[in-house]
Amino acid sequence: MSGQHLLSVADLGADGIDEILQLTDTFVEVSARPIARVPALRGKTVAFCFYEDSTRTRVSFETAAKRLSADTVNFSIATSSVNKGESVRDTVETICAMGVDALIVRHRSAGVPWQITRWVDATVINAGDGGHEHPTQALLDAYTIRQELGSVEGRKIAIVGDVAHSRVARSNVAAFTALGAEVTLVAPPTLLPPRLDDWPVEVSSDLDAVLPKVDVVYLLRMQKERMTESLIPSLREYTAGYGLTRRRVDLLADDAVVMHPGPMNRGVEIAAEVADLPRAVVTNQVRNGVAVRMAVLYLLLGSGVDLKPEVVGA
Amino acid sequence: MPDVDLVIRGGTVVDAAGSRRADVAVADGVIVAVGEGLRGDRELDAGGCIVGPGLVDLHAHLREPGKEEAETVETGSRAAARGGFTAVVAMPNTTPAIDSASVVREVQTLGREALCAVHPAAALTVGRAGEQLTPMAELADLGVRLFTDDGNGVQDDRLMRRAMEYATGLAHDVVLAQHCEIEALAEGGHMHEGAWSSRLGIPGIPAAAEEVMVARDLALARLTGARVHFQHMSTAGSVDLIGKAKAAGTRVTAEVAPHHLTLTDAEVASFDPVFKVNPPLREQSDVDAVRAALVDGTLDAVATDHAPHTQEDKEKPFDSAPPGMLGLEYALAIVLTEVGVPIEQALAVLSWQPAAIARLSDEHGGPIVEGRPANLCVIDPTAEWTVDPADSASRSRNNPYAGRKLTGRVRHTVYRGEPVVIDTEAQR
Amino acid sequence: MDREDVHRALRRMAHEIIERNEGRLGEVVVIGLQTGGAPMAEALVAALEEIDEASAPIDKGTIDVALYRDDIGLRPVMPEEVTEIPVDLTERIVVLVDDVLFTGRTIRAALDALTDFGRPRSVQLAVIVDRGHRELPIRPDYVGKNLPTRRDEVVDVSIDGVELGEMVK
Numbered sequence: 001m002s003g004q005h006l007l008s009v010a011d012l013g014a015d016g017i018d019e020i021l022q023l024t025d026t027f028v029e030v031s032a033r034p035i036a037r038v039p040a041l042r043g044k045t046v047a048f049c050f051y052e053d054s055t056r057t058r059v060s061f062e063t064a065a066k067r068l069s070a071d072t073v074n075f076s077i078a079t080s081s082v083n084k085g086e087s088v089r090d091t092v093e094t095i096c097a098m099g100v101d102a103l104i105v106r107h108r109s110a111g112v113p114w115q116i117t118r119w120v121d122a123t124v125i126n127a128g129d130g131g132h133e134h135p136t137q138a139l140l141d142a143y144t145i146r147q148e149l150g151s152v153e154g155r156k157i158a159i160v161g162d163v164a165h166s167r168v169a170r171s172n173v174a175a176f177t178a179l180g181a182e183v184t185l186v187a188p189p190t191l192l193p194p195r196l197d198d199w200p201v202e203v204s205s206d207l208d209a210v211l212p213k214v215d216v217v218y219l220l221r222m223q224k225e226r227m228t229e230s231l232i233p234s235l236r237e238y239t240a241g242y243g244l245t246r247r248r249v250d251l252l253a254d255d256a257v258v259m260h261p262g263p264m265n266r267g268v269e270i271a272a273e274v275a276d277l278p279r280a281v282v283t284n285q286v287r288n289g290v291a292v293r294m295a296v297l298y299l300l301l302g303s304g305v306d307l308k309p310e311v312v313g314a
Numbered sequence: 315m316p317d318v319d320l321v322i323r324g325g326t327v328v329d330a331a332g333s334r335r336a337d338v339a340v341a342d343g344v345i346v347a348v349g350e351g352l353r354g355d356r357e358l359d360a361g362g363c364i365v366g367p368g369l370v371d372l373h374a375h376l377r378e379p380g381k382e383e384a385e386t387v388e389t390g391s392r393a394a395a396r397g398g399f400t401a402v403v404a405m406p407n408t409t410p411a412i413d414s415a416s417v418v419r420e421v422q423t424l425g426r427e428a429l430c431a432v433h434p435a436a437a438l439t440v441g442r443a444g445e446q447l448t449p450m451a452e453l454a455d456l457g458v459r460l461f462t463d464d465g466n467g468v469q470d471d472r473l474m475r476r477a478m479e480y481a482t483g484l485a486h487d488v489v490l491a492q493h494c495e496i497e498a499l500a501e502g503g504h505m506h507e508g509a510w511s512s513r514l515g516i517p518g519i520p521a522a523a524e525e526v527m528v529a530r531d532l533a534l535a536r537l538t539g540a541r542v543h544f545q546h547m548s549t550a551g552s553v554d555l556i557g558k559a560k561a562a563g564t565r566v567t568a569e570v571a572p573h574h575l576t577l578t579d580a581e582v583a584s585f586d587p588v589f590k591v592n593p594p595l596r597e598q599s600d601v602d603a604v605r606a607a608l609v610d611g612t613l614d615a616v617a618t619d620h621a622p623h624t625q626e627d628k629e630k631p632f633d634s635a636p637p638g639m640l641g642l643e644y645a646l647a648i649v650l651t652e653v654g655v656p657i658e659q660a661l662a663v664l665s666w667q668p669a670a671i672a673r674l675s676d677e678h679g680g681p682i683v684e685g686r687p688a689n690l691c692v693i694d695p696t697a698e699w700t701v702d703p704a705d706s707a708s709r710s711r712n713n714p715y716a717g718r719k720l721t722g723r724v725r726h727t728v729y730r731g732e733p734v735v736i737d738t739e740a741q742r
Numbered sequence: 743m744d745r746e747d748v749h750r751a752l753r754r755m756a757h758e759i760i761e762r763n764e765g766r767l768g769e770v771v772v773i774g775l776q777t778g779g780a781p782m783a784e785a786l787v788a789a790l791e792e793i794d795e796a797s798a799p800i801d802k803g804t805i806d807v808a809l810y811r812d813d814i815g816l817r818p819v820m821p822e823e824v825t826e827i828p829v830d831l832t833e834r835i836v837v838l839v840d841d842v843l844f845t846g847r848t849i850r851a852a853l854d855a856l857t858d859f860g861r862p863r864s865v866q867l868a869v870i871v872d873r874g875h876r877e878l879p880i881r882p883d884y885v886g887k888n889l890p891t892r893r894d895e896v897v898d899v900s901i902d903g904v905e906l907g908e909m910v911k
Contacts, residue, residue, distance in 0.1 A: 023820070035858045087630070110633070115631070170513075195512045198509060
């Protein structure tokens with residue numbers, strides 16, 4: 001990975017993604033040890049700027065940082081009354097003045113991580129910006145596919161659900177297609193982005209026809225709020241057309257896997273009993289998430305791959 | 315001949331009648347002579363330059379009263395003067411809105427000390443709430459000639475019809491100007507709905523949000539016979555509708571903002587809220603269509619939609635930041651550089667045509683002949699300059715043209731005979 | 743050193759390891775440092791098992807110590823292989839194997855890394871080449887060859903032999 005930040009999967013390219021996934025193997029092994037810790041980022045400080053509540057992602061990053069022996073500082077601005085009303089710029093400048101090596105940022109507005117890079121020198125990691133990108137999610141998803149199926153290249157992957165509003169979908173499309181997978185988006189037209197002419201994907205509204213052909217079914221969360229915007233008539237109709245029901249799971253090939261970024265709406269996009277099948281690898285995604293985030297943190301804060309190579313003593 | 319205060323020497327005079335090499339002599343705020351070899355106590359060098367009627371902006375947000383930290387009537391007028399404007403129609407989405415006699419008078423009073431003529435537009439509805447018409451007759455008696463809820467369009471179809479009908483019965487000839495945006499279609503959007511919004515995951519405002527209101531108002535204009543003016547037209551569909559309506563004889567005029575002539579939605583990829591504006595920056599095919607419509611006369615005027623915002627406001631997250639960009643100091647240069655029309659046509663769309671729409675032709679827009687008020691601008695059409703955001707008379711810095719190389723610049727501006735800008739520097 | 747020399751050195755070192763750890767060979771775990779020490783460790787284990795045919799196979803593993811290095815942040819440091827230590831090292835006799843011993847910093851990092859896998863009874867160090875220039879108080883237990891070098895020289899060790907070269911700038 002070149003450059004100082006991880007803002008977008010689209011910027012990484014196949015080589016950048018491969019570098020991270022390869023390094024993740026090392027951190028999977030570290031995470032499996034009885035003492036899951038290495039001193040690699042000792043002395044570094046990682047700050048969390050989460051403007052959107054997200055325990056899962058934040059704890060995953062926090063675990064990753066601590067396993068690398070970095071210190072962590074938490075600014076849960078979503079729940080802190082002190083910082084409400086303060087501009088993002090003022091908040092991050094204050095945090096960085098305290099001496100921070102990396103800011104991990106989540107915000108409901110697209111583009112905030114990019115804006116922050118203009119104001120501070122610290123490394124910025126995008127943990128989700130509005131409907132735009134969620135790079136580490138895509139990386140852990142790609143790693144999980146590689147782990148389950150051997151490779152992402154050549155795989156047929158269906159991404160099902162509210163693609164229009166999903167940063168996970170956007171990052172996944174970028175990552176999976178960069179690695180050579182064939183991606184099909186499955187959703188009603190109201191839940192697809194308005195213009196897909198230059199996206200390297202197929203599009204379908206017939207989930208039953210797509211399922212037998214794919215190696216991976218990636219389900220997106222269906223949020224109840226979408227109903228009030230007339231995007232779908234009802235959750236029931238959504239599940240009937242696009243939910244991974246027990247009946248639909250039987251359409252899948254034997255070794256096809258089911259993935260979900262979590263948290264799952266059991267009974268909506270995924271039937272409760274389907275979520276517990278062995279082919280639903282959601283817990284693997286979560287486990288891999290820590291190792292992937294360790295790889296990202298190490299590459300950005302420790303590996304010094306941008307430093308000029310000098311004499312390397314033994 | 316009375317004592318000549320000022321002579322603009324060595325330029326080529328251009329107005330609606332044509333162009334000729336001539337000097338212009340000014341005394342007591344009035345043009346007293348146009349000809350060769352004029353001398354006076356004070357001289358403005360116009361060698362190699364075009365001397366045209368002062369520009370008229372149909373659409374500027376001067377922010378006063380209510381948001382003086384972004385701009386005031388004075389600072390806005392200074393920026394206008396640097397851009398060659400001698401008259402500006404000030405938009406009524408202030409706080410309080412310009413919807414009553416007292417606020418109209420307040421802005422007129424502020425305008426008295428300004429570096430250009432400041433003509434407040436009045437809101438079409440009280441508080442711009444879209445429910446009740448403002449006292450149009452009373453406000454027109456005070457001199458208001460343009461009514462608009464700009465910032466928003468009038469959503470209620472029946473109310474818009476009644477506004478148009480009522481306007482046709484007023485003693486004064488007023489124009490109803492519309493910010494065409496159907497809120498139900500635009501709601502939640504922060505940029506143009508298209509390939510870029512799909513990529514960036516930012517909800518979009520479809521072209522239809524503008525076009526549906528354009529179509530509605532054209533039909534209502536035909537129904538009522540009212541004089542209607544469309545503000546900041548931005549889409550291919552809109553200019554197509556206007557072109558067809560004009561061909562069929564509908565009494566309609568339309569303006570375009572400089573940014574819609576040159577910037578596209580691709581700019582939003584930087585996530586810099588400087589590029590957030592309403593109507594949003596559209597895709598290339600819209601920019602091409604709008605440019606062509608300006609060139610072929612479908613669009614009558616370039617109006618800046620100068621919309622200053624504080625740095626703090628424009629550093630907010632993209633979807634929270636207020637829309638708008640600066641324009642007064644760049645409009646002419648953008649038209650000359652990016653659209654490439656001859657200077658006569660540039661002056662037509664920036665000076666006498668908007669003057670006519672705003673009913674300001676008595677004082678602005680030329681012709682440049684003896685007896686007319688001395689509202690003039692001197693333009694160096696070959697001046698090459700790079701836009702430096704710090705070099706601006708505006709209080710704000712939300713400038714989308716930073717670093718852009720432009721050709722053509724206003725050198726001097728004369729307002730009521732007073733040289734308010736000399737060699738691009740405001741004189742007060 | 744040529745191929746024969748290396749092979750001979752490995753056999754000698756294997757004898758020394760057996761002699762020193764008389765009666766406790768079953769507690770020995772041979773761990774090669776990635777990437778230079780790993781093939782050496784393989785060869786050493788093969789030699790040990792050949793000499794002492796009767797005993798059970800020797801436990802072995804590999805370790806990549808990049809994440810424990812003290813020059814992270816000063817120069818590009820990247821793990822190259824995944825660590826594989828299949829047994830708990832508590833109360834075991836660890837024989838750490840590397841191809842070249844130089845400043846000693848890599849071995850210091852390896853000692854730190856090992857403690858995350860248990861508490862060995864002891865750690866012994868085997869290197870094919872000791873080229874001098876120690877910066878830390880680290881000393882090998884088993885040495886294939888002592889090779890005085892200049893700091894700017896490069897020592898390349900493999901099963902096929904040892905070569906001395908100039909640093910490529």
